[in-house]
Amino acid sequence: MREIQKICQACGRVIQWRRKWEKCWDEVKYCSQKCRGSKRSDTDLEIERVIVRLLQDRAVGATICPSEAARAVFSEESWRLEMQRVRKAARRLVDQGLILICQRAKVVDPSSAKGPIRLKLTSKKGFL
Numbered sequence: 001m002r003e004i005q006k007i008c009q010a011c012g013r014v015i016q017w018r019r020k021w022e023k024c025w026d027e028v029k030y031c032s033q034k035c036r037g038s039k040r041s042d043t044d045l046e047i048e049r050v051i052v053r054l055l056q057d058r059a060v061g062a063t064i065c066p067s068e069a070a071r072a073v074f075s076e077e078s079w080r081l082e083m084q085r086v087r088k089a090a091r092r093l094v095d096q097g098l099i100l101i102c103q104r105a106k107v108v109d110p111s112s113a114k115g116p117i118r119l120k121l122t123s124k125k126g127f128l
């Protein structure tokens, strides 16, 4: 059976099946040309590791703001500019089953969440 949706390897959002992908769906990894052109860099992998590490250092069930990861990876001058990148990393970690994205203490859909989010470890421990 074919999966009807996948997660984009760059932005972490859901890729909806389209007819044009009928013959190559198994190979589809990115939701758009833009994402295809922005594959994960070492910095993106570092952001993922930092998010998991920050959460592992907290009490069980505690959450972090994505800005904490941004500040840990980037300089004081640049971290605000990198917030979208951190949110992308968070969505990829949701796809990997390592974290959840929450708003007002409720788990939300990573693809559609707008506004401030908090990140939380799933019960499965992540070791990156």
Ligand SMILES: [Zn+2]
Pocket: 008, 009, 010, 011, 012, 013, 030, 031, 032, 035
């Ligand atoms: Zn994408």
